[in-house]
Amino acid sequence: MVEVSATRRQGSDTQATRPTTHRPPSIAARLLADRKVVVAGCFLLLLIVAALGAPLIAPHDPLDQNLMLATLPPVGFADAEPGYLLGTDDLGRDVLSRLIFGTRVSLTVAFIAAGLAALLGSWLGLLAGFFGEGIDSLISRLVDVWMAFPPVLLSILLVAVLGTGLHSVIAAIVVIDWTRFCRVVRTETMAQARMDYVVAARALGFSRFAVLFREILPNVMPVLIALITLEMGIAVVVEAILSFVGLSVSSDTPTWGGMIAEGRQSIHQAWWVLAAPLLALFATVVAFNQLGDGLARSLDPVLRR
Amino acid sequence: MTVVVNRAAMAVLTLAGVAIVVFVLLRVVPGDPVAMMISPGASPADIAALRAHYGLDAPLLLQFWIWLKGAVHGDFGISISLHLDVMEVLLNRLPATMELAVLALALAIVLGLTVAVIGTLLRGRAAEAVIDGLNGIFLAIPDFIWALALVLIFAVALPVLPLTGRIDPALAVGFATHFYLAESLLTGRFTVAANILSHMAMPTLALSLPLAAVIVRLLKAALKEAMLQDYVLLARIKGFSDLRLVLQEALRNAVGPTLALTGVQFTFLIGGTVIVERIFAYPGIGNLAIDAVINRDFPLIQGLVMMFGLIFILINLAVDMIVAALNPRLRHG
Numbered sequence: 001m002v003e004v005s006a007t008r009r010q011g012s013d014t015q016a017t018r019p020t021t022h023r024p025p026s027i028a029a030r031l032l033a034d035r036k037v038v039v040a041g042c043f044l045l046l047l048i049v050a051a052l053g054a055p056l057i058a059p060h061d062p063l064d065q066n067l068m069l070a071t072l073p074p075v076g077f078a079d080a081e082p083g084y085l086l087g088t089d090d091l092g093r094d095v096l097s098r099l100i101f102g103t104r105v106s107l108t109v110a111f112i113a114a115g116l117a118a119l120l121g122s123w124l125g126l127l128a129g130f131f132g133e134g135i136d137s138l139i140s141r142l143v144d145v146w147m148a149f150p151p152v153l154l155s156i157l158l159v160a161v162l163g164t165g166l167h168s169v170i171a172a173i174v175v176i177d178w179t180r181f182c183r184v185v186r187t188e189t190m191a192q193a194r195m196d197y198v199v200a201a202r203a204l205g206f207s208r209f210a211v212l213f214r215e216i217l218p219n220v221m222p223v224l225i226a227l228i229t230l231e232m233g234i235a236v237v238v239e240a241i242l243s244f245v246g247l248s249v250s251s252d253t254p255t256w257g258g259m260i261a262e263g264r265q266s267i268h269q270a271w272w273v274l275a276a277p278l279l280a281l282f283a284t285v286v287a288f289n290q291l292g293d294g295l296a297r298s299l300d301p302v303l304r305r
Numbered sequence: 306m307t308v309v310v311n312r313a314a315m316a317v318l319t320l321a322g323v324a325i326v327v328f329v330l331l332r333v334v335p336g337d338p339v340a341m342m343i344s345p346g347a348s349p350a351d352i353a354a355l356r357a358h359y360g361l362d363a364p365l366l367l368q369f370w371i372w373l374k375g376a377v378h379g380d381f382g383i384s385i386s387l388h389l390d391v392m393e394v395l396l397n398r399l400p401a402t403m404e405l406a407v408l409a410l411a412l413a414i415v416l417g418l419t420v421a422v423i424g425t426l427l428r429g430r431a432a433e434a435v436i437d438g439l440n441g442i443f444l445a446i447p448d449f450i451w452a453l454a455l456v457l458i459f460a461v462a463l464p465v466l467p468l469t470g471r472i473d474p475a476l477a478v479g480f481a482t483h484f485y486l487a488e489s490l491l492t493g494r495f496t497v498a499a500n501i502l503s504h505m506a507m508p509t510l511a512l513s514l515p516l517a518a519v520i521v522r523l524l525k526a527a528l529k530e531a532m533l534q535d536y537v538l539l540a541r542i543k544g545f546s547d548l549r550l551v552l553q554e555a556l557r558n559a560v561g562p563t564l565a566l567t568g569v570q571f572t573f574l575i576g577g578t579v580i581v582e583r584i585f586a587y588p589g590i591g592n593l594a595i596d597a598v599i600n601r602d603f604p605l606i607q608g609l610v611m612m613f614g615l616i617f618i619l620i621n622l623a624v625d626m627i628v629a630a631l632n633p634r635l636r637h638g
Contacts, residue, residue, distance in 0.1 A: 145322060149614075151576055157598065157610065161330050237447050241580050244449075245595055260453060264584065267468070271461045278453050282446065289445035 030298045037294030040287040047284065051103040058097035059083065062254045066092035071270040089259075089273045090266045098254040099276055105166065105248070105255045106284065109239040110232040113173035118228045120174060121181025126220070128182070129189025130212050140186070143179045151176050155238060159247045169248050173235050181227060188223050192216045222299030226292050233288030240281055256281050312625050316618040323614040324376070324607075328369050331603050372607065381608035386600040391608040395590060399612065400483035401471055402582070402589030405505060406575050408486075409512035413574070414567070416513060417520025424521065425528040425551050436521075443518035448577040452511035452584045459507055469586035472501050508585045512577050516570050523566055527559035534558075561631055568624025572617045 031037050050057060060083075070092040073080050080087065086095040128139040155172040162168035192198060193216060201211045242248040243257025244264075251258055256277040263274025347355075356362045360371060360382075375382060381391035424436045459466040467473075472485055476497050482488050486505070489498040528551060531537060537554050545553070579591035586592065590609060597605040 145319065149323065149326075151573075157327070157330065157606070159598075233445065237449060241449050245580070245583065246599070264453070264456070267456065267461060271457060274453060275457055278450065278457070282450055282454075285447070285450065286442055286445050290441075293441070 034294045036290045040290040043287045051107045054101045058100045060094035060097040062098040062101040086276050087272045101254045102256045106236045110235045113170045113235040114228050114231040116174045117177045121178035122185040125182040125185025129186040188220045226296035229292035233285045327610045382604035384605040386602040398590045404486045409509045413513035413516035416517035420521045421524035424525045448511045452581045455507045508581045523563045528555050531555035531559045565628045
């Protein structure tokens with residue numbers, strides 16, 4: 001089994017190191033050469049640092065109200081206070097500090113929800129794609145029925161049923177979006193299962209599960225990683241929408257969606273309370289998307305050819 | 306023909322499945338809808354009476370049977386929060402959402418078609434890369450972000466558009482139907498129509514931009530492919546201009562696959578009305594859905610989900626039929 005995958009890897013290597021052809025750059029080099037991927041990756045790293053070090057980085061307590069300093073505009077506008085870079089909201093809370101603490105909820109949801117959706121969906125997709133026939137038609141039918149349900153309505157319905165809170169938001173995203181992973185992984189697994197190396201591994205007497213997890217899964221992984229990255233962008237938006245509607249975490253935890261809702265209310269007094277988290281959300285969504293597309297371009301052997 | 310019958314049968318089954326799922330899901334909700342309606346001093350007897358009034362004391366299966374019997378006749382019960390007939394509320398609110406969704410679809414098709422044709426004409430040039438790059442970003446941005454960005458642009462920075470509502474309340478008189486836009490246009494009340502359109506401008510644009518981006522990507526790829534075909538080459542030899550080649554020759558053959566996916570995307574657009582209507586306080590069924598969930602208004606939620614389900618199924622059915630009609634190989638299937 002080890003030999004089988006080793007030969008396979010070697011196979012592509014010998015092809016690449018043939019003296020007449022140039023060795024294709026490694027995946028890392030390819031990613032680093034992609035400017036969009038580098039910019040998106042740096043931005044997302046910055047977000048992770050902000051989330052982890054929020055108490056150290058944030059200039060103020062995100063919950064500290066000071067009505068004497070309410071609706072201060074961002075620095076650069078008239079009447080701004082230098083200590084409040086992005087201004088304050090109508091309760092005098094520092095917008096920048098709330099923004100920094102808000103990354104915690106956004107990234108928590110992004111990582112956990114996307115990870116769990118990937119786990120559930122790709123597990124079913126692997127089974128459907130590899131075993132085919134009865135299992136495949138059962139899982140595929142389930143996916144079809146599932147996708148007939150409007151996502152926005154289902155997420156609101158689920159959060160209403162499960163009660164508000166972070167766990168419900170995550171559950172809603174997983175319950176809705178596992179189908180994305182299932183469909184793609186199923187197709188990919190079907191394609192891989194027809195490859196020679198799978199037939200060879202089976203001929204060598206490896207069990208079906210050994211072939212599935214040690215041969216096929218690593219080859220499905222690149223597509224899966226790109227898909228997870230894209231899903232994180234979706235999860236961040238869904239969390240923001242549910243926070244905006246008031247169905248996510250309680251309002252004493254700063255979230256981008258919650259800030260957007262507050263900013264929408266005080267739009268004519270303090271537009272920056274809406275603008276700041278909206279820009280953050282926009283940048284995060286675009287970053288996850290560009291990174292996901294870049295990963296798909298660099299990791300997907302089909303696209304690479 | 307059998308294809309259509311099969312699809313219709315599947316549609317009915319799907320709708321029944323949706324009904325069961327929603328019904329069961331809502332009955333396991335921990336919160337008691339009656340608890341939200343009673344005044345603090347209500348006695349247990351009062352609460353029991355209220356539960357009986359809304360049929361919430363019956364066994365689950367019986368509740369479902371009663372509800373299903375009514376639903377088949379268009380009777381979804383009485384809304385707990387609005388104290389009105391659910392069907393009546395839905396029919397009053399649905400036209401607002403239909404006008405919004407159809408207008409957004411039309412705008413998305415116009416925008417998507419225009420940009421795809423321009424992009425095809427510019428193929429191979431630097432401008433094409435700019436269009437592709439921008440479109441890549443547009444594809445990533447959901448209607449929620451667009452809606453709020455438009456609020457900042459057209460209600461704050463350049464306050465030219467009304468922020469909330471569907472029409473100035475002073476003008477919302479003398480309508481025979483709830484299709485305000487269609488009715489005011491048909492009866493020649495153009496100042497009223499202009500007022501409605503100014504209210505609809507931001508939500509329509511927010512809903513149409515993500516769909517327009519999808520259309521651009523699909524249609525532009527199909528157009529570029531079609532431009533390489535022999536019949537286009539032949540037309541080019543005949544001396545047709547590039548624009549004429551794209552519009553007359555390539556578009557006809559490129560539009561089919563795009564159309565099928567636009568149908569699916571249209572259902573996403575309608576899903577998007579939920580949050581976009583919320584942002585602009587637009588009185589459609591999307592906004593109503595959020596209120597219904599917040600108020601735990603069971604009968605209303607059930608009615609809304611069935612209505613959304615029906616709309617999605619009808620759109621998918623319509624798209625299947627249009628695609629089949631356009632494709633000669635499927636036409637006689």
